Amino acid sequence: MQVARDICDERLELLIAAGIELDLRMIQRLADLEIADVYIHEPGTDDIIPRDDVVSDKTRRKTHKLLQRTFGDLTSLADMSEFANEDVVTILQYDDRFANAVSVSHFHEVVHSTVDDLFVRHEDIFETPVVKRYLDRKYEHALNTSVLAIMLGRAFHYPPEKLVVLGTSSMLHDVGKLIFPKLTSKHYRDLTSEERRRLRLHPAAGAAILSRGGGNTALEQATIRQHHEQQDGRGYPLGLMGDNLPPVESRAPRHREIIRYAEILAVANAFDNLINGDLVVEPMSPVKAMETLVRGAGTLYNRAVVSEALRIINVYPVGSIVEIRIGDQLFETGARGVVRRGNHQYLNRPEILVLWDRRGQRCAPRVLDLNQHPGVEIELV
Numbered sequence: 248m249q250v251a252r253d254i255c256d257e258r259l260e261l262l263i264a265a266g267i268e269l270d271l272r273m274i275q276r277l278a279d280l281e282i283a284d285v286y287i288h289e290p291g292t293d294d295i296i297p298r299d300d301v302v303s304d305k306t307r308r309k310t311h312k313l314l315q316r317t318f319g320d321l322t323s324l325a326d327m328s329e330f331a332n333e334d335v336v337t338i339l340q341y342d343d344r345f346a347n348a349v350s351v352s353h354f355h356e357v358v359h360s361t362v363d364d365l366f367v368r369h370e371d372i373f374e375t376p377v378v379k380r381y382l383d384r385k386y387e388h389a390l391n392t393s394v395l396a397i398m399l400g401r402a403f404h405y406p407p408e409k410l411v412v413l414g415t416s417s418m419l420h421d422v423g424k425l426i427f428p429k430l431t432s433k434h435y436r437d438l439t440s441e442e443r444r445r446l447r448l449h450p451a452a453g454a455a456i457l458s459r460g461g462g463n464t465a466l467e468q469a470t471i472r473q474h475h476e477q478q479d480g481r482g483y484p485l486g487l488m489g490d491n492l493p494p495v496e497s498r499a500p501r502h503r504e505i506i507r508y509a510e511i512l513a514v515a516n517a518f519d520n521l522i523n524g525d526l527v528v529e530p531m532s533p534v535k536a537m538e539t540l541v542r543g544a545g546t547l548y549n550r551a552v553v554s555e556a557l558r559i560i561n562v563y564p565v566g567s568i569v570e571i572r573i574g575d576q577l578f579e580t581g582a583r584g585v586v587r588r589g590n591h592q593y594l595n596r597p598e599i600l601v602l603w604d605r606r607g608q609r610c611a612p613r614v615l616d617l618n619q620h621p622g623v624e625i626e627l628v
């Protein structure tokens with residue numbers, strides 16, 4: 248087994264370079280480091296290039312460093328899990344320790360680079376990553392949510408400066424959780440109802456932390472405060488409503504309506520939580536995650552944002568392995584292959600290079616264009 252792409256550690260330092268033949272000792276070492284997914288070179292697939300690099304390595308490294316420093320500082324500042332709910336936000340607003348705990352201008356800068364990368368690369372399809380980039384979920388969640396939110400914002404024709412506000416809010420939307428390390432280290436089902444209530448303070452806590460970071464960040468604060476609001480008014484903290492219309496700038500929210508940025512962020516946040524898992528849900532496949540989003544459209548999430556997500560998120564990323572769940576006369580059920588090319592018109596009907604038969608034996612490569620085989624159904628392995 249030959250490594251097809253560089254394998255990096257937590258700090259994006261190189262562990263194993265592309266081209267190296269993996270042996271058992273290396274596999275054991277990767278397992279010890281909890282690195283579960285890597286790209287493997289498969290003969291005959293040289294023209295299949297995974298595209299999970301919408302953000303350049305340079306931007307990624309810069310963002311990762313900033314996240315690590317900021318999140319690390321915040322976590323070490325105070326564990327406020329034990330404080331009374333009404334005290335937490337007041338402390339965040341007035342205690343000197345939290346002055347400039349988050350440098351919003353630095354975040355604007357890295358998000359600006361992300362927006363530039365997306366424009367330079369003309370990316371309008373969000374590839375769900377085949378291989379995780381970071382081992383620390385906090386950083387991965389911040390970056391993934393931000394990239395997806397920016398891409399959704401772009402699909403609604405937001406100009407770059409608005410995308411920076413949206414991307415920054417998305418990158419920092421959960422900073423309010425960092426002051427409750429005792430709570431976030433537990434599984435949600437093990438939390439008492441009092442602890443759950445405290446955790447629900449995180450949108451307000453995050454907004455309060457941002458208010459200490461200097462500059463005018465009113466929009467970012469509002470977006471963070473409202474990222475758990477729902478269209479049906481059953482979200483928190485305020486129970487605001489949504490109108491399920493496209494979140495375009497020209498339609499300013501009415502009284503007690505959710506701010507547009509927060510409606511986009513809610514969908515990006517949910518999708519990343521569904522595919523990678525969070526305190527509440529176990530990770531699921533991008534296809535199932537998308538089905539879950541669609542089920543929640545109109546009540547939990549803005550319907551127009553979910554439709555756009557359906558249009559721009561590729562749930563069968565190029566380079567991932569799929570199995571034929573229902574075959575036809577030409578392609579047998581149980582055979583496996585690699586996603587060769589996305590179908591930008593119908594993202595759930597990609598082109599597959601079938602490489603293994605249903606017994607798992609390597610067979611002569613054959614191209615299966617799902618567009619031409621309407622009866623064939625696939626699933627990610």
Ligand SMILES: [Fe+2]
Pocket residue numbers: 420421449474475
């Ligand atoms: Fe959150």
Ligand SMILES: [Fe+2]
Pocket residue numbers: 388420421516
């Ligand atoms: Fe989140």
